[in-house]
Amino acid sequence: MGGMPLDNSIAALATELQTWRRDLHRHPELAYHERRTAGVVAEKLREFGLDEVHEGIGGTGVVGLLHGQGGPGGEADAILLRADMDALPIHEADEAREHRSATPGVMHACGHDGHTTMLLGAARHLADSRNFNGSVVFVFQPAEEGGAGANAMIKDGLFERFPCRAVYGMHNWPRMKAGEFSIRPGPVMAAADEFTITLTGRGGHAAKPDRARDPIVAGAQIVTALQTIVSRMVDPLQPVVLSVTEFHAGTAFNVIPETAILTGTVRTFDEAVDAQVHDAIEHMVHSIADAYGVVAEVEISPNPYPPTINDAAQAEFAAGVLEALVGPDRVHREWPPTMGGEDFAFLARLKPGAFVFIGNGDSAPLHHPDYDFNDEVTPLGVAYWTRLVETALPRRDRGGG
Numbered sequence: 001m002g003g004m005p006l007d008n009s010i011a012a013l014a015t016e017l018q019t020w021r022r023d024l025h026r027h028p029e030l031a032y033h034e035r036r037t038a039g040v041v042a043e044k045l046r047e048f049g050l051d052e053v054h055e056g057i058g059g060t061g062v063v064g065l066l067h068g069q070g071g072p073g074g075e076a077d078a079i080l081l082r083a084d085m086d087a088l089p090i091h092e093a094d095e096a097r098e099h100r101s102a103t104p105g106v107m108h109a110c111g112h113d114g115h116t117t118m119l120l121g122a123a124r125h126l127a128d129s130r131n132f133n134g135s136v137v138f139v140f141q142p143a144e145e146g147g148a149g150a151n152a153m154i155k156d157g158l159f160e161r162f163p164c165r166a167v168y169g170m171h172n173w174p175r176m177k178a179g180e181f182s183i184r185p186g187p188v189m190a191a192a193d194e195f196t197i198t199l200t201g202r203g204g205h206a207a208k209p210d211r212a213r214d215p216i217v218a219g220a221q222i223v224t225a226l227q228t229i230v231s232r233m234v235d236p237l238q239p240v241v242l243s244v245t246e247f248h249a250g251t252a253f254n255v256i257p258e259t260a261i262l263t264g265t266v267r268t269f270d271e272a273v274d275a276q277v278h279d280a281i282e283h284m285v286h287s288i289a290d291a292y293g294v295v296a297e298v299e300i301s302p303n304p305y306p307p308t309i310n311d312a313a314q315a316e317f318a319a320g321v322l323e324a325l326v327g328p329d330r331v332h333r334e335w336p337p338t339m340g341g342e343d344f345a346f347l348a349r350l351k352p353g354a355f356v357f358i359g360n361g362d363s364a365p366l367h368h369p370d371y372d373f374n375d376e377v378t379p380l381g382v383a384y385w386t387r388l389v390e391t392a393l394p395r396r397d398r399g400g401g
Contacts, residue, residue: 028087058153073134114373118381176359182335192341
């Protein structure tokens, strides 16, 4: 990472951080099943000497509370740092990787093992130094991968039990150089909706299609027609992705099936555009189904991820912390937004927030069976979290307020 200078006590944690991260990688758990992971996190937080450790928030979420040298702070003197813990239903490809997943079909393909480790490292370092004033809320969240774990923690009283003035998150980014970060105000990740379309026709012999009502033909027309929502119904200056990702129908080559099921996702940066696309899907699907004599049912996720939007002031603050840490030439302030979804959005919708990306180097892409988090960047992530806390909550005896 170009000899990036780090606090000696953070640099000394590197080997231990790698051990923690690789242990989490070997034992991945899916959304709302992160029991071992949550247990490891809670045990370490207690071992580090945090003032409070709470488990089972939002299902399997863990919250650690740490007070600075001046004792507890109120909402105005508290900030929240968040990491995600869940893995993905992907089979890890690298058979030779020593720390590869021990659970077939499940792996940390998005780096949440690294995110958890970086926040644990920051909790340990800050618990040792307490070089800040006020309180830090360390949130280890379940079910980021489509399960809306952040929203579950909010509904379980996260902000009522642990009031704070701002929220911060971090995600690794493959193909951004290790040692670099990106941060921008405004939209950084898209709203992420899931939809399911169920078509019910009338089955029959494939040689006598006139006596059936074919849901496959109707479904094929729907797949094609849905793309015109993006190209012909939405303002072309508004980014929108609509992808049909599953099409399930039929059991034999000579049978027209009774049903077909399509699923997919919609990604937008604007909630009004999101609602417009939802309405268009409903209208288009039912219209095509009627034309083909089949019945359609459309379900769109009841808890869609809103867009992740960085508060301008918090993004500027985080950028300043990053530039002081690694230098302005290693902080990308105009990194383009991504159409990927992120449920940190639920936190940032209620509190001013900043979500940054840390470079993972030349790794496989996120959600790829060859992906692995880059252990070399873990101490730098710890350093960012630490510097962020010490800058946001400066000790009063150093002239802060």
